[in-house]
Amino acid sequence: MSKEPVKKTCSMYRGQPSESAMSYSGFMVYKLAQYVQETFEEFFGDDxxxxxxxxxxxxxxxxxxxxxxxxxxxxxxxxxxxxxxxxxxxxxxxxxxxxxxxxxxxxxxxxxxxxxxxxxxxxxxFEALDHKIFSGFQGDEMKAFRGMLRKAMAELQSR
Structure with missing residues (x-):
């Protein structure tokens, strides 16, 4: 599996995102999901x-x-x-x-x-990579973040 650091692609991030875009939670979730997907795909390389x-x-x-x-x-x-x-x-x-x-x-x-x-x-x-992606969370922040994600996913299920 790929041990190289993830490349920062144009599709991921360059500079500071616009506050107008950042005012949408969906934009932030979309960009985070894009980064996670690209990181996981790169993990497996040519496999x-x-x-x-x-x-x-x-x-x-x-x-x-x-x-x-x-x-x-x-x-x-x-x-x-x-x-x-x-x-x-x-x-x-x-x-x-x-x-x-x-x-x-x-x-x-x-x-x-x-x-x-x-x-x-x-x-x-793979689990270590998942933890590394979210390494900026401190203490109970990751637990709270997962709780919010679960709540958002439960909302999707109810539609």
Whole structure:
């Protein structure tokens, strides 16, 4: 995985953002999300596994087998995108599918031993990167920030 510092691209930030733009919470969340996405994508470099794939591996490693629809719901990823993500992980032999005993119309997707090894090799470094991105928070600030993010996401779910 990439050990180089994240490049500051034009799409991320240059100089001081306009106070007019900064008056919108959405602008700040959008720019932060853009930075996080670019940082996570750079973490995997040329590896075919990217942040989306890694998050699928994480959910399956921690929560067990699921249908593709359950994975979509768990990660808020649309079905069309999920088909590609799962197929890429199947091709890498990081996932496997089997018949769903509860619903013959669907399959259960689970992580393989190879996928588990990949996940375990990278999880600590990925989590460290996540912590580094938010290293400016002190004390209970991160807990409060996560609480606000959860509240905003819950609001999205209620719409």
């Amino acid at each position: 075919p596994v990217k942040a989306r794939h890694f998050l699928v591996l994480r959910v399956l490693a921690r929560e067990g087998a699921m249908t593709q629809q359950q994975i979509c719901n768990a990660l808020w990823i649309d079905r069309a995108t999920m088909v590609g993500v799962v197929q890429a992980l199947l091709d890498l032999e990081y996932l496997k599918k089997r018949d769903n005993p509860e619903d013959k119309r669907s399959h259960l997707v689970s992580i393989t031993a190879k996928g588990e090894r990949f996940y375990e090799r990278h999880v600590e470094e």
